[in-house]
Amino acid sequence: MDILTEALGSMRTAYPSSVRTEGRAPWALRLPPVLGAGFHVVLYGTCWLLPLGIGNGTGNGTGEGTGTGTGRHEPIALSPGDVVFLRDGGGHILADHPDTPPVDARDCEADSAPPIGTVSLGGGGARTSLLCGNYHLDQGRPHPMVRQLPALIHLPTRHGRHPELAAAVQLLGSELENPRIGSTGIVPALIDSLLLYILRAWFEDQPAASAAGWAAALRDAAVAPALEAIHEAPATPWTVESLADRAGLSRAAFARRFTTMVGEPPMAYLTRWRMTTAARLLRESEAPLTSVAAQTGYGSEYAFAKAFKREFGLAPGGYRREARAA
Template sequence: MDILTEALGSMRTAHPFSVRTEGRAPWGLRMPPVMGAGFHVVLYGTCWLLPLDRSRGGAVALSPGDVVFLRDGRGHVLADHPDTPPVPAEDCPIDGTPPVGMVTLGGDGARTSLLCGNYHLDQGRPHPLVRQLPELIHLETRHGRHPELAAAVRLLGAELEQPRIGSAGIVPALIDSLLLYILRAWLDTQPPATAAGWAAALGDSAVAPALAAIHGAPATAWTVEALADRSGLSRAAFARRFSTMVGEPPMAYLTRWRMTTAARLLRESDAPLTAVAAQTGYGSEYAFAKAFKREYGQAPGGYRREARAA
């Protein structure tokens, strides 16, 4: 069971949105907050990523091949130089055709080319794996770092520079896959000796099998004892270890994943409520509806209608 893919899939509410930004110095772009998570890929040239509140510091210099992931989609500035006044992104018209629009701005100086966008993730109920990520992840792919991520960036750059037959299908798929490459590369940077939380849990010999069991069969009547048997630890030792790494006790996480799975089924399928209840471990539609309303604040049918209308 690929828990990273499952966790991200449970939060996605739509396909990624992306725009290619072509700037020539001097240029600056003020990016508004977005629902979900933001990302930038530097395809050519250099630039700066700056917080909206400059007094807090946090300026990041970006070079070709750099990838930035903003966990909460916070507002920020991209510019050729920290002192360049930015223009609001909403004031810059988007040209071009799908799969990626184009924004062009600035003067006649040095060129920078970026792919900017956001992943539509449900931040109302973020999976704890995503919630534990740093607010900003900056990954460099030069000099042999993160070869798989670097390969994805090169492929994206090639398709955007010279679109060919099939590019309309290739580019969205690469952007969609980029999120997994980013998070996998970040997880790889966490030294085993210092890794904590989900970064440690995904590779832990006791916790990882329990997570895989929950994700692989959420309808099973799991108990702490049954999950502990898979870990090779006593019930108490397993419960402590799981809670420390995952951030909540095993049964609380089981309920979370069942409700997350149910919400995804309601959004993405026409399965009747009895089938959704059975697939998430509830013996009756009534018991399922009661649990779902407790977690989401509304009945499953209302949630489905609201999600379809969005």
């Protein structure tokens, strides 16, 4: 069971949207906050990213926090191949130099040339090419794995770092620089996959000896098997004891370890994942409520509906209707 893929899939509300940004110095672009998570890939040239009010807990992909919680952050220098991920889609500026006055992205129109549109701005100086966009993730109910990420992740891919992520960036650059037959299908698929490469790279960057939270949980000999069991079979009547037995720990030791790493007790996470699974089934399938209840570990439609309404504030049928109408 791939927990990272499952967690992101539970938050996804639509396919990513993206645009290519072509800047010629001097240039600067102010990007407003977006729903979901933002990302940038430097395809060619260099630039600066100036965070605007991004919350505490920013990181550079090495686990080192640089956020102050004040909304004031140092500009970040970006080089070819660099990837930036903004967990909450916070507003920011991209520029050839931190002092260049920005124009608002809402005032810039993209052309519609395949495989994606392009925004061009600036003067006649040095060229920078970026892929900019956002992943449409439900931030109203973020999975705790995503909630624990730094607000800003900067992943350089030079000098052999993050080879799979670097390869994805190179493929994207090639398809965007020289579109050919199939590029219209290839580029969106690569952008969609990029999110998994970004988060895999960040999780694997965390030192094993000092990793905490989900970075530790995903490779912990006791917690990881329990998470896999919950994700693979949410309908199973798991208890703290049965999960602890799989982990080879006492009930108390397992509960403490799980809660420390995951951020909530085992039974609370089990309920969260059952409700997340139920919501996804209601949105994406025509399964009757009795079937959804059975697939998420509830013995009756009544018990399931009561638990679902407590979690979402809506009865399952009402949730399904609202989701379909959105």
